[in-house]
Amino acid sequence: MDDTHISLAHGNGGRFMRELIREIFQHHLGNPDLDINTDAVTLTIPGSEIMFTTDGFSVQPLEFPGGDIGSLAVHGTVNDLAVSGAEPLYLSLNAFIEEGFELALLDRLIHSLAEAAKESGARIVAGDTKVVPRGHGGGLYLATTGIGRRLSPLKLGMENIEPGDAILVSGSVGDHGTAVMLAREAFGLHGDIRSDATSVLPLTRCLLDVDGLRFMRDPTRGGLATVMHEISHATGFGVRLEQSSIPIKDPVQSVCDMLGYDPLFLACEGRVVAVVAETAAEQALEYWRQKADGKDAAIIGRVEDTHQHVVLVTELGGERILEELEDEPLPRIC
Amino acid sequence: MDDTHISLAHGNGGRFMRELIREIFQHHLGNPDLDINTDAVTLTIPGSEIMFTTDGFSVQPLEFPGGDIGSLAVHGTVNDLAVSGAEPLYLSLNAFIEEGFELALLDRLIHSLAEAAKESGARIVAGDTKVVPRGHGGGLYLATTGIGRRLSPLKLGMENIEPGDAILVSGSVGDHGTAVMLAREAFGLHGDIRSDATSVLPLTRCLLDVDGLRFMRDPTRGGLATVMHEISHATGFGVRLEQSSIPIKDPVQSVCDMLGYDPLFLACEGRVVAVVAETAAEQALEYWRQKADGKDAAIIGRVEDTHQHVVLVTELGGERILEELEDEPLPRIC
Numbered sequence: 001m002d003d004t005h006i007s008l009a010h011g012n013g014g015r016f017m018r019e020l021i022r023e024i025f026q027h028h029l030g031n032p033d034l035d036i037n038t039d040a041v042t043l044t045i046p047g048s049e050i051m052f053t054t055d056g057f058s059v060q061p062l063e064f065p066g067g068d069i070g071s072l073a074v075h076g077t078v079n080d081l082a083v084s085g086a087e088p089l090y091l092s093l094n095a096f097i098e099e100g101f102e103l104a105l106l107d108r109l110i111h112s113l114a115e116a117a118k119e120s121g122a123r124i125v126a127g128d129t130k131v132v133p134r135g136h137g138g139g140l141y142l143a144t145t146g147i148g149r150r151l152s153p154l155k156l157g158m159e160n161i162e163p164g165d166a167i168l169v170s171g172s173v174g175d176h177g178t179a180v181m182l183a184r185e186a187f188g189l190h191g192d193i194r195s196d197a198t199s200v201l202p203l204t205r206c207l208l209d210v211d212g213l214r215f216m217r218d219p220t221r222g223g224l225a226t227v228m229h230e231i232s233h234a235t236g237f238g239v240r241l242e243q244s245s246i247p248i249k250d251p252v253q254s255v256c257d258m259l260g261y262d263p264l265f266l267a268c269e270g271r272v273v274a275v276v277a278e279t280a281a282e283q284a285l286e287y288w289r290q291k292a293d294g295k296d297a298a299i300i301g302r303v304e305d306t307h308q309h310v311v312l313v314t315e316l317g318g319e320r321i322l323e324e325l326e327d328e329p330l331p332r333i334c
Numbered sequence: 335m336d337d338t339h340i341s342l343a344h345g346n347g348g349r350f351m352r353e354l355i356r357e358i359f360q361h362h363l364g365n366p367d368l369d370i371n372t373d374a375v376t377l378t379i380p381g382s383e384i385m386f387t388t389d390g391f392s393v394q395p396l397e398f399p400g401g402d403i404g405s406l407a408v409h410g411t412v413n414d415l416a417v418s419g420a421e422p423l424y425l426s427l428n429a430f431i432e433e434g435f436e437l438a439l440l441d442r443l444i445h446s447l448a449e450a451a452k453e454s455g456a457r458i459v460a461g462d463t464k465v466v467p468r469g470h471g472g473g474l475y476l477a478t479t480g481i482g483r484r485l486s487p488l489k490l491g492m493e494n495i496e497p498g499d500a501i502l503v504s505g506s507v508g509d510h511g512t513a514v515m516l517a518r519e520a521f522g523l524h525g526d527i528r529s530d531a532t533s534v535l536p537l538t539r540c541l542l543d544v545d546g547l548r549f550m551r552d553p554t555r556g557g558l559a560t561v562m563h564e565i566s567h568a569t570g571f572g573v574r575l576e577q578s579s580i581p582i583k584d585p586v587q588s589v590c591d592m593l594g595y596d597p598l599f600l601a602c603e604g605r606v607v608a609v610v611a612e613t614a615a616e617q618a619l620e621y622w623r624q625k626a627d628g629k630d631a632a633i634i635g636r637v638e639d640t641h642q643h644v645v646l647v648t649e650l651g652g653e654r655i656l657e658e659l660e661d662e663p664l665p666r667i668c
Contacts, residue, residue: 007661013556013601014563014659037492037568039551040387040418040482048382053374054426054479056464084374092388094428094477126479130390130668136472143428145388145460145479148374158371217373222347229348234371267347325348327341334464 006101011131024107028114033125041125053080054145064183066195070113075197077146078120082204083216085156086148088122095129098137120199152208158234160214163305166281170203170272170288171296172247173224177266178255180333191251197269206287212277219273222325225264227273228310229324238306244315247296267333340435345465362448367459375459387414388479398517400529404447409531411480412454416538417550419490420482422456429463432471454533486542492568494548497639500615504537504606504622505630506581507558511600512589514667525585531603540621546611553607559598561607562644563658572640578649581630601667
């Protein structure tokens, strides 16, 4: 393959496509279960139960401080399995590549994707590429679908949540959304804000031992505030957050203040929100703080027997209702 | 949801997105295994073995005579399982929707997708939507990932192919590619050419009873000729096709002659190519001809102990080497 950029012929089913798949995708993703000559792969599953999830990725820019669309496409799907109490086994990968895309960049992104998959213990076992004409894509869109294995008989879910339960977050919020925004826009702002994007498996695994764990979720699109609304919608209970307890890095807060964003609505890609019984909150917090990615973990609020409100108790002791996201066109952060 | 078109807010994680997912995706795709409030779904699998495949879809136009991107997104993945000797159980769905996309059209396409899934017996159990900015998409891109169950202990694969084996096709070739081309381009040509897109499950199921079945594949991107090249590459054997035996509809041939395309390279989305032992060829043909979608089935050639060539014996008895697709930017037909 002696070209430097993607052409429509890389999507036509012929020699160019075969070489693209072999020299970039198979080259980086190769593993004993990946067979690029087959229509469907046969997989052996431990037991007769699997967990299944899918996620699409259209982040801009494709590379940002702390990650890129390749690693994000693994972390997003791995994390959906992780917060469901599972570990990933197998992933499929779809790539929509725009004509004119630089092959060196594609190679870098798929390499990064492969590294993230290896770290999380997941194998890419099925894939497909489509080439879309110049002007009909954002460079590269990815979609991954994951098959996982439940790590605990515990059935986690919002239906387990009860009034009085504590709400925890594993680290600072809004880092990913802010890092991507700064990388994209020409705000003239520079700093060392990095995305928090990573696999949350170490954080979710250790919480499965906590008696009283109800529910976990990674606060991606819509951020921490949106997860709180999801809990409130699904349970009919209220949520009360203590602003002073929510970890937000100073540079993230400063950038958000300047640009008019609320970090509570900005995406994280490496954090976990957990709801646990009140009696188990301190233990969960301790487990998290022992982990590298959990040292800033905090108990940030509780579930209340009030009707469907998300209330933020401000640092001055006032209360403010945290509204649901409406028509804000938030940046493409995942 | 009182809007008529997709806005960026439909992708932000908040209320608009929740309503879009509920009112279009859940509305059409709803089934007992689909839970839009969960990160990963728990699935029960018969046995401890599954088959797994994925496919992306970027066809233009989104609706064409005989199908649309919605039904195609189901048929493409269902057919990859079918030709592998499996039946589909579960599907995941990713949608990349362009800002400004008409909601009525989205509703129609997802309805069509749901109908195709029902017909094939597959349940959509996981999904994700992303909204990309105006000018950064082709309206709608879809990706589906399928989990299936093997219907027979037979391990189909190109490694089973032997010299002397017969090659069959289940119906006329090039219909889908030609129909999509005519629907897109302003050639001023009109006719009743319809896509052949459909589930091939009835065709693959009945062939599993044929003793001597080696391999099946659906000739999509790159068409029949590309499947022949794949066989030749993988086995090291040659392939000899009889032009006069290959079913091609007259209007398809006429349009291809006018536009300079070879129907052997154009996509089918509802045909099967099968390789069977010579002694089983007539039985396979009979099974197919009993099916509605197999009445034009034909034995079109054989595998030969020559080195990696795809040879077409012309109607006049001459021979021509069928080259592999190179840099032809073929129309976006899947």
